[in-house]
Amino acid sequence: MTGTTTATTERLTLAKALNHGMRRALENDPKVLLMGEDIGQLGGVFRVTDGLQKDFGPDRVVDTPLAESGIVGTAVGLAMRGYRPVCEIQFDGFVFPAFDQITTQLAKVHYRSRGRISLPVVIRIPYGGGIGAVEHHSESPEVLFAHTAGLRVVSPATPSDAFTMIQEAIASPDPVIFLEPKGRYWDKGDVDTSLTTGGGLDGARVAREGTDVTVVAYGPTVATALRAAEAAAAEGTSIEVVDLRSISPMDTATVAASVRRTGRCVVVHEAPVSYGSGAELAARITEECFYHLEAPVLRVGGFHTPYPVARLEHDYLPSLDRVLDAVDRALAH
């Protein structure tokens, strides 16, 4: 299903694509509300909600008290009353005061009520590093949510996906943790602004075809993987890049199909590799493609340290060189 208006392609930043997607959702459904700290008059600290309060009013684009648990907890109540709240958590590291509401309530009310109550709540979280920020402003908490049944956890990597995925997340009857790669907010791309849906919330996509190694990424690391593929191509190595798009559910089938062709798999994310989504993917690929694998599934990501100081983050983050190093190690088998 796509929108009915004439297709129009605009070149937008990822932040603006999200803004347009939310504007569309606000226009199409009077039950959609945006809630968060500084999202109204200011337009959000990243300006993702810029101009929306002016056009939709303070009852639909709500500047909330500075209390994350309160934001999510009241969003749960609003959803019980038939609204579709979209909550903005200002930064990844500030989601934890709401962690209880998200994991014990938001994720479980549908199950607890045996399907009688759906909670169509979206929690938008700018996440990831590379912006030279102070502590708590660069983290990647996706697996903490992916580990919780009842939540969908997604992350767009492109403006085009950002535009449709935010609309699909708002339309979803399930709660969605919507992770926005803040380091990519200002990356530009073509967006067909006539669309209300795109690739769905569940499926991965092949972002670049290749034959030698499958590199799986999502959110901020997709662009890194694509640059790595470009660099590797110059040296004669063909990398296939899969953009996972969704961490829960995880589209293992698309990745497995790729790995059956390439025989090698490297997974890249900013979150620490220990107990991470890459470990989950590695386990699944090993189970599903064991006889196609020429090398162990390798993981590239953050270390088992707290997110380091800004001056060290480029050593912590999965850089192009570390992706290529892992590709080389996979090929050495």
Added chain:
Amino acid sequence: MNEPDLVQLLSPTGHRADPDAHPDLEARVAHLDAAALRELYRDMVLVRRFDTESTSLQRQGELGLFPQALGQEAAQVGSGRAMARQDYVFPSYREHGVAHVRGVDMVDVLRQFRGIDHGGWDPAEHNFHLYTLVIGSHTLHATGYAMGVQRDGLVGTGDPERDTAVVAYFGDGATAQGDTNEAFVFAAVNNAPLVLFCQNNQWAISEPTTKQSRVPIVERGRGFGVPSVRVDGNDVLACYAVTAEALERARTGGGPTFIEAYTYRMGAHTTSDDPTRYRSAAEEEEWRRRDPIDRLRLHLEQLGALDGEFLAEVEAQGEALGERLRREVRAMAAPSSGSMFEHVYATPHAGVEAERAWFAEYEALFVEEGTR
């Protein structure tokens, strides 16, 4: 601690208060004639019967756990009966008395404690949400729900059939939780049509109220800008009156109210608890003398409104309830093992579906081999 006054309309000996002491509140209960008071009495007796019967069922191994409402019947029935049909309730997990007055089948309340359901009833059918076990979490849901009611335009319409209020029940322990405090903040700044109804039953498992607050709990409301009142929670009339007043404030656009119903958890925290480890028999005896049901019974006797026929009828109703609880709870079978995969998501999730399919195959294996 300097204890603030309790609003009381009915003394522990069943005597009505000086009518000039709280004229506004007296007006809220003026329509409650002897027949209406008898219905409140019937409610409280039935709720207590439910309590006793459920505790027995737990002791017999039919329930895994049960939290008694014993002693809190007046706070729950009084406040519950003050509500209108369209009002919406967010209970904690001890509000069996409110469940009863909202029309929930009391058998359904026991599904959770039988271990066959995490909920047990359809909240929309009774405007009575499911029990929430994480202390204080639901106070925010109630606040958000009330913000939704505001957006629906159902506050201050002047139509008593449409104007809607939301009531959140919680305990003295919950007043220490961050979520409860955030609920006060959000309700206050949004002027939400909400009644924050705290049953201060003196004990959060083993911790007395002094471990939760340095000031009388009712005083906390003022800091949030929420009108607050402390009521004798064992006085069903006073609980009815203050709740009716708070509901009207909420429905007419006056915003939230905080009620501290000062009462006592006469039983254990749950059937797993042993109160003799932390409180004295003398204290329990002191509160037994303030029993909320005795109080109303004494008053009805003074009115000459308790005839043998009515008492026999209530007794028979209690017997019937007890018999039905025993029969239906024992008949509650465990759900099928595959049902654990149902309703995790509203739309299919590949991870759950894969595990559901695997588990079905795994179980089928045992059936084929005849090992099950």
